[in-house]
Every structure is written in C-alpha cells, then in structure tokens.
Amino acid sequence: MDFVYYLIIFSVALLASYKKLENLISEYDLTKKSDDLGYKHSHNIVMDLGNVLMNKEGVEQYNALKPKLEQTKRYYLNANNQNVDRIIRTEESQLEPVKLKVVS
Amino acid sequence: MYFDLLLQPEVAKTISIIIMLCFVGAFFCAYKNWHNNQSVFITSAALVANFVIANNALYEILGNPSVPTLDFYLKWVEYNSLTIIFIILSHLILRVKHHKLSVSIMYLLLINVIAYLSMHIDIIINGNTKAWWLWHVYTPTVNLTELIIAGSVIIYSVIKLAKHNKTIME
Numbered sequence: 136m137d138f139v140y141y142l143i144i145f146s147v148a149l150l151a152s153y154k155k156l157e158n159l160i161s162e163y164d165l166t167k168k169s170d171d172l173g174y175k176h177s178h179n180i181v182m183d184l185g186n187v188l189m190n191k192e193g194v195e196q197y198n199a200l201k202p203k204l205e206q207t208k209r210y211y212l213n214a215n216n217q218n219v220d221r222i223i224r225t226e227e228s229q230l231e232p233v234k235l236k237v238v239s
Numbered sequence: 240m241y242f243d244l245l246l247q248p249e250v251a252k253t254i255s256i257i258i259m260l261c262f263v264g265a266f267f268c269a270y271k272n273w274h275n276n277q278s279v280f281i282t283s284a285a286l287v288a289n290f291v292i293a294n295n296a297l298y299e300i301l302g303n304p305s306v307p308t309l310d311f312y313l314k315w316v317e318y319n320s321l322t323i324i325f326i327i328l329s330h331l332i333l334r335v336k337h338h339k340l341s342v343s344i345m346y347l348l349l350i351n352v353i354a355y356l357s358m359h360i361d362i363i364i365n366g367n368t369k370a371w372w373l374w375h376v377y378t379p380t381v382n383l384t385e386l387i388i389a390g391s392v393i394i395y396s397v398i399k400l401a402k403h404n405k406t407i408m409e
Contacts (some may be wrong), residue, residue, distance in 0.1 A: 138317075139313050139316055139317050139320070142316075142317060142318065142320040142321060142324070143320050143352060143356070145320070145324060146320040146323040146324050146349070147323075147349070149324055149327045149328075150323060150345055150346070150349065153330075153331075153337060154329045154337075156327075156331055157331065157337065159337065160331055161334075161336065164334070178358070182320065183277075191327065214403075
C-alpha cells in the first residue's frame with residue numbers, strides 16, 4: 136500500500152516539475168552541441184570579416200568593418216567568460232549574413 | 240466500482256466498455272496524427288494501455304467480469320499514477336515537448352487519482368457503508384473525466400488531420 140502512496144507523490148512531483156526537467160534536458164542537449172555551434176558562429180564572423188575586406192573599400196569598408204569588429208569583440212568576451220552556446224541563443228541578429236557587393 | 244447513478248451492474252459494465260472503446264478510438268486518431276503531434280500520440284498510447292489493463296477489459300468483453308476486491312480503488316490509483324509517470328518520462332527520454340493537451344490530460348488523471356483515493360480511504364480504510372455526497376460526486380466525476388480525456392484527444396486529432404489535409408489539397 137505504501138508503494139501506491141510513493142507513486143502518487145512521485146507522479147505529483149513529476150507533474151509539478153516536468154517543465155523544469157524539460158528545460159534542464161534541453162540545456163544539456165544544447166551544451167553537448169555547443170562546440171559545433173560555437174565553431175559555426177566563429178566561422179560566420181570570420182567569413183563576414185573576409186567578405187567586407189574583399190568587397191568594400193575605403194570609408195565604406197571602415198563603416199562595414201566597425202560593427203563586425205565589435206561583434207568579434209563581443210564574441211571573444213562571451214566565449215572567454217561563458218558558454219559559447221549562449222551567444223547564439225541571445226544574439227541571433229549577429230548571425231545575419233552580410234550582403235555581397237557585386238564587383239565589376 | 241460504485242455507481243450511484245447507475246444501479247444496474249450491466250449499465251456500469253457497458254459504460255466502462257464504451258469508455259475503453261473511446262480510448263482505443265482516440266489512440267487510432269492520435270496515431271493518424273502522429274507526424275503532426277507526437278506528444279498527444281505518446282499520451283494516448285499510455286492511456287489506452289492504462290485503461291485496457293486497469294479496466295480488465297478483456298475479461299469484460301469475454302463475459303467473465305472480475306470481482307471487485309479490497310484494493311479495487313487502489314489499483315486504479317496505481318495505474319493512473321503510473322500513466323502520469325510514464326507520460327512524463329517518455330516525453331523526457333524521447334525529447335518530445337509536452338503539448339498543452341497532454342499536460343491537461345495529466346491534470347485530469349490527477350483528479351481521478353484523488354477521486355479513487357478518497358473513495359478507498361472512505362470505504363476500505365474507514366469502513367463507511369452509507370452513501371454520502373462524496374459517493375454521489377465520485378461516479379460522474381470519474382466517468383466524465385475519462386470521457387473528456389478521450390473526447391479531447393479525438394477532437395484535437397480530427398481537427399489537426401483536417402487542417403493537414405486542407406493544406407495538402409491547397
């Protein structure tokens with residue numbers, strides 16, 4: 136009979152905390168993938184920098200480069216202090232691709 | 240099971256079979272909708288297993304009804320609690336997000352658990368033999384809850400399937 140009461144307590148506890156458990160598991164899954172994601176993110180930053188350096192010149196290049204360097208600085212600061220994965224989830228706008236300029 | 244509103248045991252038996260068939264129907268509807276919503280499918284699979292086992296459905300259909308024992312209500316409590324645990328753990332293991340319907344079904348199951356437990360405490364532990372308001376509330380609560388669970392799964396799955404078919408047609 137005690138077994139039934141333990142079952143009830145366990146089911147109620149699970150029902151009360153299922154959301155937290157779900158979040159914990161998804162966080163765990165994300166941290167497992169964080170290395171890949173981190174590499175992707177840094178790859179995007181380097182590609183953007185290369186793109187600006189290759190396709191823009193002068194003041195235009197300077198203006199385009201400045202936010203990218205700021206983004207690189209933020210990435211460095213975040214990756215140095217905390218999980219890389221967090222940068223991707225909180226700063227999705229950083230992943231926006233740079234529009235390519237047609238070079239004649 | 241105490242049936243205050245339904246004095247004949249045949250009626251009680253018929254209702255329990257109808258409820259069980261509703262759960263089987265809900266399971267098939269959820270199976271058809273498996274790709275759109277896995278959470279509801281897992282829930283309905285757990286529910287159909289629960290009600291077929293707990294209801295002694297095969298004995299009922301074969302005309303060999305089981306005799307209620309002292310742990311009758313406790314068995315239902317046990318099966319319903321196990322269903323809640325199974326639903327949550329399977330969602331967590333299979334990395335499926337809980338759908339709102341699954342969560343509300345689990346809360347409805349918890350209402351049933353409370354109803355069964357209160358009946359067990361009243362009849363078996365306290366040895367009460369006189370009907371009072373709890374007994375009158377118990378029968379409609381348990382049956383309605385079960386019908387609502389099965390009905391909501393069927394309605395949800397049918398609506399989702401209809402929407403899915405409409406988008407394919409377009």
